[in-house]
Structures are given as C-alpha cells and as structure tokens.
Amino acid sequence: MSTTTTRRDRFLPYAYHRALEFEIDACTRDDATSIEQDGRVLRLGDAWRSAELSFTARLPVGTRAKLVPAPDRDSPPLAVLVTLRCETTRVRRGQVFAFTDETATGAMRIRRDELAGTAELMAWVVRTKPTARRHAGYAQGAGLRVAQSPAWLVEIDRPAPSGAHGFEVLFKSFASDPAIPARERGNLYRLDSAQVVPVLWLNADHTEVAAMLATEGTRGARARLRDVTFERILAAVRVQLVLRAAAHAAADGPVYPWETLVLDDALERLYPAVATTARLARMRDELADPAELVARLDDVFQAQERTAEVLRKLLEDS
Amino acid sequence: MNRPLERPGRVLARLAASGRRLVTAELSSGALERWSPDAYRDHVEAIEHAPDLAPLDAALDGVIATTTPFDATAIDAELACALHRALPLSRRIAADWGLWRYLAVVHRPDVVRHRWELRSWTTMRDRFWRGGTRPDSNVFGRLWWIAELSRRGDDFGPVRRLLASQSLANAVFVRRLSDHAPFVQACARVLTDQPSVVVERVLARFNMLCSTMPVEGRGEEQIVDALEKLVEEAAVAWST
Numbered sequence: 172m173s174t175t176t177t178r179r180d181r182f183l184p185y186a187y188h189r190a191l192e193f194e195i196d197a198c199t200r201d202d203a204t205s206i207e208q209d210g211r212v213l214r215l216g217d218a219w220r221s222a223e224l225s226f227t228a229r230l231p232v233g234t235r236a237k238l239v240p241a242p243d244r245d246s247p248p249l250a251v252l253v254t255l256r257c258e259t260t261r262v263r264r265g266q267v268f269a270f271t272d273e274t275a276t277g278a279m280r281i282r283r284d285e286l287a288g289t290a291e292l293m294a295w296v297v298r299t300k301p302t303a304r305r306h307a308g309y310a311q312g313a314g315l316r317v318a319q320s321p322a323w324l325v326e327i328d329r330p331a332p333s334g335a336h337g338f339e340v341l342f343k344s345f346a347s348d349p350a351i352p353a354r355e356r357g358n359l360y361r362l363d364s365a366q367v368v369p370v371l372w373l374n375a376d377h378t379e380v381a382a383m384l385a386t387e388g389t390r391g392a393r394a395r396l397r398d399v400t401f402e403r404i405l406a407a408v409r410v411q412l413v414l415r416a417a418a419h420a421a422a423d424g425p426v427y428p429w430e431t432l433v434l435d436d437a438l439e440r441l442y443p444a445v446a447t448t449a450r451l452a453r454m455r456d457e458l459a460d461p462a463e464l465v466a467r468l469d470d471v472f473q474a475q476e477r478t479a480e481v482l483r484k485l486l487e488d489s
Numbered sequence: 490m491n492r493p494l495e496r497p498g499r500v501l502a503r504l505a506a507s508g509r510r511l512v513t514a515e516l517s518s519g520a521l522e523r524w525s526p527d528a529y530r531d532h533v534e535a536i537e538h539a540p541d542l543a544p545l546d547a548a549l550d551g552v553i554a555t556t557t558p559f560d561a562t563a564i565d566a567e568l569a570c571a572l573h574r575a576l577p578l579s580r581r582i583a584a585d586w587g588l589w590r591y592l593a594v595v596h597r598p599d600v601v602r603h604r605w606e607l608r609s610w611t612t613m614r615d616r617f618w619r620g621g622t623r624p625d626s627n628v629f630g631r632l633w634w635i636a637e638l639s640r641r642g643d644d645f646g647p648v649r650r651l652l653a654s655q656s657l658a659n660a661v662f663v664r665r666l667s668d669h670a671p672f673v674q675a676c677a678r679v680l681t682d683q684p685s686v687v688v689e690r691v692l693a694r695f696n697m698l699c700s701t702m703p704v705e706g707r708g709e710e711q712i713v714d715a716l717e718k719l720v721e722e723a724a725v726a727w728s729t
Contacts, residue, residue, distance in 0.1 A: 183701060252706040256668075260580040261638060263668035265705025284579035297706050314702040314711070 185310045186238050186317065192229040193253075193294035193320030196276075199223045210344020210375040214326045215283075224325075225278040226253065228294045230318060232273055238296070238317040240306035248299045249317065251275035257290040257327075258386055267297075286327045289385040294320040321378035324385055338362075338369035338408070338429075342381055345374040360404050364415050367427055371408060395485035402478045409472050410465060413437045417464075421455045440471040498526070500539035501576070503587030504594055508532035509618060511594050517613040519602050529595045536588070542596065545575035549600050559606045565632060566652040568604070570645045572629060573636035580637065586620040589630030593617045601628045622662035624655070635662055639673050647677035656685035660692050669704045675712035683720060690723040691716060 198206045200219040207214040215222060228251040239247045247270075254265040262285055268277040281290070296318035302311040310317050324342060345356040355361075359377060363370045375381045383397055416430035416437075425431050438450040445453055457464045504511075511529060515521040548571035556563045582588070593601050594617050605628070607613050615625040622631050622638075635658065639648040651673070652658050657680055666672050680688050695716060707715075 252703055254703055254705040256705075258665075259584045261634065261665075261668040262580065263665070263705060264670070265703065267706060284581045287581045287584045295703050295706070297703065310701070312702070314706050316701060316703055 183310075185308055187310075188230070188234055188238060188296070188318035191294055191296060191318040191320040193226065193323070194228075195224055195226045195292070195323055197223075197225040199225075209342070210347055211321060211378055212324045212326060212342045212344070212375045212381075214329070216329075219283055221280060221282045223278050223280050224292065226276070226292075226294070228253075228268070228275045228296075228320065229273050230270070230296055234318075235270075235273075235296075238309070239298075240302060240309045242303065242306075249296050250299050251277075252295045252297045252316075253277065253279060254293050254295065255279060255281065255290060256293075257286045257288070259288040260286055262286060262290070267299075281325070283327065286325075288328055290325040290327060291382050291385070292323040292325055322382045323378075324375065324381060338364075338371050338412070340371045340373065342373050342375040342385070344376050345372075346376045360408075362408050362411050364412060365427075367429070369412065369429060371404070392485065395481060398481040399478075399485055402481055406469070406472065406478070410468050413468055414461070414465075417454055417458060420451060421458055437468065437471075440475070441467060498596065499543075500541055501536065501588060502539060502591050502595075503534050503536055503585055504529070504590040505532050505534055505587060508590060508594060512614050512617045514610050516594070516598055517602070517610065517617065518607050519599075523598055524595060533591060533595060534587070536582075536585075540576060540578075545572070546597070548572070548575050549597055553600065553603050556603075558603050561604070561655050562653060564604050565655070565658070566649045568600070568628075569632035569636040569648050569652055572633050573640065573645070573648075576633065578633075583630075583633060583637065586627065586630055589620075589627045589633070590618060592629040593627050597629075604628050622667070624659050624663075631662075638662070638667055638670070639677065641674065647674060650677045650681045653681065654685070654688075657681065657683075657688050660685070660688050664692065664696060666692075666696060666699060666704055671707065671709035672704055672712055674709050675716055679713055679716040679720060687720060687723045690726070691719040694719050694723070 195208075195213065198208070198213055198215075199222060200206060200215065201221045202219055204216065204219065206222075207216065213224075230249075230251075235247050235249060236244045239249065249270060251268045251270065252265050253268065254263070256263050266277065266279055268275040279292075295316045298310055298313055298315050298317065301313050302309065305311060326342070329341075345351050345358060345361070348356070351358075351361065356376070357374075359374055359380065361372045361374075363372060373381060373384055380400075383393060384400060386393060386397055412429075412433045416425065416434045419426050419430055420434055425434075434451070434454075438447075438454060442450045442453055454464070457467075508529065511524055511532065513521065516524070549568075552564065552567045552571055556567060576583075578588075598617070601616055605613060605616050612625050616628050619626045620630060622634050624631075632652075635652065636645065636648045639645075639651050641647055651661060657676070661667050661673065661676050661680075676692075680691065683691070695712075698715065704712075
C-alpha cells in the first residue's frame with residue numbers, strides 16, 4: 172500500500188538551512204528535582220517556580236559559509252536566536268547568543284507563573300547586520316533568519332484527561348522506545364488502551380507536527396490543521412477502543428472501567444431501536460462478522476464527528 | 490475535582506464549560522439582570538487564593554458612572570486599567586478563560602451590556618464567552634490581556650494610547666505579534682496618531698516581514714525604526 176504525505180512549508184528565496192542542531196544539555200528546576208525527558212519533550216512536572224534551560228546550538232563552519240555571501244564568509248555576521256513561545260499565556264520572547272567557532276551556548280530561565288500548557292523552544296540563526304551590497308540568493312537584512320532547528324516542547328502542565336474522548340493525549344519519542352517495532356517508529360500516533368485511562372501517544376519525533384498538535388489556538392489555518400489531524404486520529408482510535416471493550420465484554424466482562432463507558436456510548440449509537448438490556452448481546456452476535464461491525468461503527472462515529480466542518484473551516488482559512 | 494464555591498459573588502471564581510448555557514439572549518439584552526446563585530451554582534468552581542472582588546466592583550461601578558454606554562474609546566481604556574489593577578493575576582492564572590467568563594456571565598453582566606450595544610446576538614454571545622483579544626472576545630478577558638500585553642511595568646500609559654483608537658487596538662491585538670512586548674510598545678509609540686488605513690497597511694507589511702525575521706530577535710527601537718519607515722511608505726502610497 173502506498174502512502175501520500177502532504178506537507179505545507181515556506182520556502183525562502185535565499186540560502187537556508189533547516190537542520191540546525193539544537194540540544195538542551197540541562198534543565199534544572201529551582202527545587203533541584205530531576206526532570207523527565209522524552210525525545211524532544213521536557214516534562215517539568217508540578218510544584219516548581221522557576222527552571223533554567225541550558226542549550227547548545229551547532230552550525231558547522233562549512234554550512235555557515237553557504238548561508239552568507241562571499242564577502243561575509245571570513246567572519247559571518249550570524250548569531251543564534253533562541254525563542255520561547257507559549258500560546259496559552261501569550262509569552263513570546265527571545266535571546267541572542269554569539270557563536271564561538273561552530274557552537275553557541277547559553278541558558279534561558281523560565282517561570283512557571285508565566286507559562287501554562289506547553290511551551291515551545293526553538294533556535295534560529297539570524298544575520299546580525301545587513302550585507303554591504305546586494306547579493307542575489309542570500310539573506311541581506313539584519314534580523315533575517317538563515318537557519319532553524321526542530322522545536323523542543325516544554326510541558327508545563329500534564330495534559331488533562333479528555334472527558335470527551337475518554338483518554339489522555341501525551342507526547343513521547345517513538346524513536347527511543349524499544350517497545351515499538353523499528354519500522355513503526357515513524358508513526359504519528361499509538362494508542363495504549365491496556366490502562367486504567369487509555370493513553371493516545373503522539374510521536375514527538377515529528378517535531379513540527381507535534382508542535383502544531385500541541386497548539387491551543389482556536390483561530391487560523393494552524394488551528395484548523397490541528398483539528399483535521401485530530402479528527403483523522405480519533406476516527407481510528409474510537410474504533411480501536413470499542414473493539415477492545417466489546418471483545419472483553421463478550422468474553423469475561425470489562426477489564427477497565429473506561430470500557431463500560433465506551434461501550435455504553437457506542438451501543439446506544441449502534442442500536443438505538445434495541446432495548447438497552449439487549450444491546451450487548453446484539454453486539455456479541457455481530458462480533459462474528461467484525462468487518463460489518465467496523466463499517467457500522469465508522470458510520471455512526473462519522474455522524475458524531477466534525478470532519479466535514481473542520482475541513483470546511485480549514486479551506487476557508489487557507 | 491471541582492472545588493465548591495464558599496463565598497458566591499464575593500471572590501473570583503471560574504465558570505465551567507457547562508456554564509455556556511447561561512449565556513442567553515435575555516442576559517445579553519438585560520431582560521435578565523443577572524442569574525441567581527441557584528442557577529449558576531452547578532457551573533461555578535472555586536479557585537485557590539481567589540482574590541476578593543470588592544475592589545474590582547468599586548472600580549467597575551466607577552467606570553460605569555463616569556462613562557456613557559457604548560462609548561468604546563472612553564470605556565475600554567478605563568476598564569482595562571481598572572481591571573488589571575484590581576486583579577493583578579499571573580499570566581498562568583489569567584490564561585484560564587473560566588475566570589473571565591465568570592465575571593461576564595455571572596458576576597457583572599451589566600459591564601458587558603454597558604460596553605456593547607446588542608446588535609447581533611451571535612456576536613454579543615461571543616463577548617460573554619470567547620477567549621482572545623479580538624473585539625468580539627469576552628469583554629473582561631480581552632481588556633485584562635490587552636493591559637497585560639501593553640503595560641510597561643506599572644505604567645499604563647501605553648495601554649491608554651493603544652485603546653484610544655479602536656481601529657489601532659483591533660489591528661494590533663488580533664495579531665499574535667502582540668505577544669511580543671517590544672512590538673506592542675513600538676506600536677504605542679509610532680502608530681497612535683496614524684489614520685486607520687495607514688495602521689492596517691503598516692501592520693500587514695510588518696507581519697509579512699516577520700515571516701522571514703523572527704520578531705523575538707528585534708528590540709523595541711529596531712521595531713520603532715521599521716514601523717516608522719513603513720508609515721512613511723504607507724503615507725506616501727495613501728496620498729498618491
């Protein structure tokens with residue numbers, strides 16, 4: 172089966188490097204509690220007031236030379252700009268760090284009372300002064316970006332369990348999880364339903380996608396794109412949850428409390444004309460032909476989902 | 490778990506999502522002056538260290554007494570400064586729109602009605618409920634956040650300058666660039682006396698520049714210089 176990937180991106184009319192190395196070397200909470208790191212996600216946990224993030228950005232000399240015109244190559248007028256953005260609390264600020272040879276190191280202090288939800292940390296390489304004259308194919312003005320890193324996500328608050336969906340949504344690196352088969356580590360999501368509260372894991376390795384999925388805005392194309400993506404994921408996840416709950420119910424009864432809630436909801440949608448007490452038996456019968464049951468689930472959940480509506484809004488904002 | 494409300498109407502609380510049913514045409518028109526505690530009790534949640542609302546109420550009463558209904562320019566600047574001074578919340582706390590919904594829907598719906606004339610029910614509904622700093626957002630949250638994003642420490646002068654013109658305030662605060670404090674300060678310095686057509690052109694152009702220039706790397710003086718150049722260009726284009 173072939174897959175098609177659609178990616179929207181901005182291409183700049185000058186030399187640009189999209190893979191700036193940017194690593195957070197240390198993250199220290201004011202109470203000295205250790206911090207959980209998962210790929211490019213930092214979970215700061217509770218009860219801290221401030222934290223310091225130390226980082227290193229690296230841009231090889233050879234790459235740097237390609238980003239500036241010939242007269243600038245002996246001493247490229249470039250610096251690293253590290254940005255902190257938090258949509259929820261409308262924090263948007265940056266600090267500039269100078270290169271020493273190939274690297275720029277620095278630290279940024281963050282306060283818990285100025286942040287909420289998830290913040291995003293990124294590094295950019297920017298020109299520090301304009302070119303002396305025009306050079307086609309190169310950024311020329313001071314402040315223009317010529318390189319960027321993948322984002323780090325700084326989780327300030329653990330995402331609340333979603334009452335509407337009945338599961339938690341969390342990020343982790345699939346690449347560094349040995350429990351995931353190697354060829355599935357590029358997947359976007361993974362449902363872990365063998366839990367008291369099911370967890371929908373989103374792959375933090377897809378940094379740009381993960382940053383988009385972590386946004387909380389309600390307006391604009393980015394928010395619409397996020398909603399469409401979640402609709403796509405939810406369509407598959409709902410069916411998984413119902414089938415697992417149905418299989419357990421048909422055998423020895425529910426294993427986790429969420430299974431009862433999921434089944435109650437699905438049975439009412441699937442069999443509105445059937446007496447409540449007879450619905451489970453009806454589903455048990457239909458489990459003999461799972462293809463038909465999956466098709467019916469798809470129909471009833473589509474009626475509940477907003478896929479067409481969010482797609483229409485995305486088109487309006489595009 | 491929801492915390493019970495111990496002193497209804499006396500301290501700040503949050504209105505849960507279920508409280509949306511309390512935003513009705515009757516409330517927004519004033520046919521219903523305000524909801525009774527029995528009506529909202531199940532939708533309101535207490536917050537930790539809830540500030541006393543008496544100072545806020547005194548300030549709001551003062552704004553209502555000294556301004557004409559629907560006089561946007563006079564009301565917004567006064568209300569934003571009074572609101573922020575009476576509720577010096579952290580951004581983390583203020584990011585909970587349940588607080589602003591509590592003030593608009595439960596505690597002081599009269600302030601929403603004093604600020605906005607009911608012309609369209611759907612837009613008026615948003616002024617009780619929607620988050621953000623657009624002109625159709627929750628009145629309290631919009632103005633508190635505009636004050637937060639615009640003040641220079643304890644100096645609320647930039648807040649007043651930006652809110653002196655609705656077209657300027659709208660043009661600045663519908664853009665996420667307004668999350669960057671130096672940008673907001675630069676707008677307060679450069680754009681306050683400009684006609685709205687110039688403001689809109691300048692900000693659209695500056696927004697475009699920021700697609701290749703992270704605004705976080707620009708300081709206030711650099712943004713002032715950039716805006717001044719764009720104002721000159723826009724003024725020339727407008728006059729020819």
